[in-house]
Amino acid sequence: xxxxxxxxxxxxxRPAVDxxxxxxxxxxxxxxxxxxxxxxxxxxxxxxYGLAFNLVGDAALAEDVAQEAFLRAWRHAPVxxxxxxxxxxWLLAITRNLAIDALRLRRAVPTDPESLVGLEDDAQGxxxxxxxxxxxxxxxxxxxxxxxxxxxxxxxxxxYGRTADEISTxxxxxxxxxxxxxxxxxxxLRLAMIDQGxxx
Amino acid sequence: MSGAxxxxxxxxxxxxxxxxxxxxxxxxxxERAAVLEHLEDCGSCRAVVEDMAELxxxxxxxxxxxxxxxxxxxxxxxxxxxxxxxxxxxxxxxxVSLAGLAVAALGATGLALGLAVSGGSGFQVxxxxxxxxxxxxxxxxxxxxxxxxxxxxxxxYSGSPSWLFMTVDSEVVHxxxxxxxxxxxxxxxxxxxxxVGGSYHAWGSTLAMAPDDIKTIRLVDATHRxxxxxxx
Ligand SMILES: [Zn+2]
Numbered sequence: 383x384x385x386x387x388x389x390x391x392x393x394x395x396r397p398a399v400d401x402x403x404x405x406x407x408x409x410x411x412x413x414x415x416x417x418x419x420x421x422x423x424x425x426x427x428x429x430x431y432g433l434a435f436n437l438v439g440d441a442a443l444a445e446d447v448a449q450e451a452f453l454r455a456w457r458h459a460p461v462x463x464x465x466x467x468x469x470x471x472w473l474l475a476i477t478r479n480l481a482i483d484a485l486r487l488r489r490a491v492p493t494d495p496e497s498l499v500g501l502e503d504d505a506q507g508x509x510x511x512x513x514x515x516x517x518x519x520x521x522x523x524x525x526x527x528x529x530x531x532x533x534x535x536x537x538x539x540x541x542y543g544r545t546a547d548e549i550s551t552x553x554x555x556x557x558x559x560x561x562x563x564x565x566x567x568x569x570x571l572r573l574a575m576i577d578q579g580x581x582x
Numbered sequence: 583m584s585g586a587x588x589x590x591x592x593x594x595x596x597x598x599x600x601x602x603x604x605x606x607x608x609x610x611x612x613e614r615a616a617v618l619e620h621l622e623d624c625g626s627c628r629a630v631v632e633d634m635a636e637l638x639x640x641x642x643x644x645x646x647x648x649x650x651x652x653x654x655x656x657x658x659x660x661x662x663x664x665x666x667x668x669x670x671x672x673x674x675x676x677x678v679s680l681a682g683l684a685v686a687a688l689g690a691t692g693l694a695l696g697l698a699v700s701g702g703s704g705f706q707v708x709x710x711x712x713x714x715x716x717x718x719x720x721x722x723x724x725x726x727x728x729x730x731x732x733x734x735x736x737x738x739y740s741g742s743p744s745w746l747f748m749t750v751d752s753e754v755v756h757x758x759x760x761x762x763x764x765x766x767x768x769x770x771x772x773x774x775x776x777x778v779g780g781s782y783h784a785w786g787s788t789l790a791m792a793p794d795d796i797k798t799i800r801l802v803d804a805t806h807r808x809x810x811x812x813x814x
Binding site for chain 1: 599600601602603605606607608609610633634635636637638639640641642643644645646647648649650651654655657658659661662729757758760772775777802804805806807808
């Protein structure tokens with residue numbers, strides 16, 4: 383994506399906050415620096431709310447989950463350890479776990495879990511994709527090459543927190559098969575990401 | 583580590599086979615405990631599992647984005663303002679009373695529950711639940727477990743103040759954990775966050791609610807993943 387005049391104007395207006403890395407923003411939050419909370423919300427709200435909404439399927443519940451995720455992230459900001467992952471994945475992991483919590487009593491299997499990873503988006507073609515989304519694009523492509531049953535098991539595990547045991551029950555397959563689908567899916571993704579020159 | 587005992591020692595091949603499930607965070611109970619035990623002294627498996635965990639987490643970045651409903655930001659800031667000071671106050675109070683609590687707990691449990699606190703084989707030896715009379719105080723004990731594997735023990739004392747005390751097995755639970763209480767009326771109250779490290783880790787907190795109102799104690803990690811719970 384090419385940078386537009388609008389982007390430049392925005393950066394001039396709020397240079398300090400918009401230029402901060404995710405980690406620096408979280409640090410600012412942790413020490414109570416003014417304006418950091420708003421900047422943090424604006425940077426992540428679409429991803430946090432989007433994940434919550436797509437997992438729980440209800441706007442009011444999704445807002446509750448998303449807000450709780452932000453509040454927990456703020457509470458835990460002082461103990462965030464950047465060596466164990468990025469701020470974005472950490473925040474999204476909190477969101478997912480709260481959403482799973484909220485769904486605890488609903489046992490229904492999502493009808494189309496694979497849509498969560500947006501495989502259709504690839505049809506739009508690899509135009510001038512931004513560098514930042516490069517790893518995500520490669521990961522999306524790697525997932526698209528997985529056998530459908532492995533992909534489905536992987537999404538049920540990674541997004542819905544379903545264990546192999548739960549997938550075995552909901553899909554009506556042996557436990558060993560459920561385990562194999564998750565494990566093989568992850569192995570293939572890992573190899574694909576290494577092959578494409580991205581160990582991380 | 584008694585929890586992992588049922589699986590025995592895992593080989594590197596077995597651990598790396600399970601790494602995918604571990605990476606997406608769905609390996610639970612004794613299998614998870616056995617893998618963690620193996621990782622304690624196997625750097626190459628640890629590297630594989632860390633790699634898988636990073637990969638598992640990065641899957642979440644593929645999730646769809648959506649514009650939140652109008653007013654999301656202001657409602658969130660409002661909630662943060664209401665919750666913020668209360669949390670800070672609670673944390674301070676816990677901090678100053680912690681040392682005293684730990685001493686008191688070790689004293690009280692030392693009489694009836696020496697085995698549990700001093701480590702060794704066992705969490706299972708202590709009968710769960712039911713309020714008992716101990717030194718004029720009512721006390722309840724429950725095993726903290728994660729999908730069937732014992733990860734520690736929680737003790738509830740009713741008195742003034744009432745308080746909660748727990749031991750957590752640091753071979754199974756690592757890093758900062760937050761203790762939450764679910765009350766019989768369905769409310770969730772955050773008691774505090776503490777760091778699990780060393781051997782058996784002990785932690786305590788005073789309670790603002792009556793121990794009888796406590797239904798479940800839950801420990802969650804920094805991503806709010808449940809790592810242990812105890813029902814009273
Ligand atoms: Zn090994």
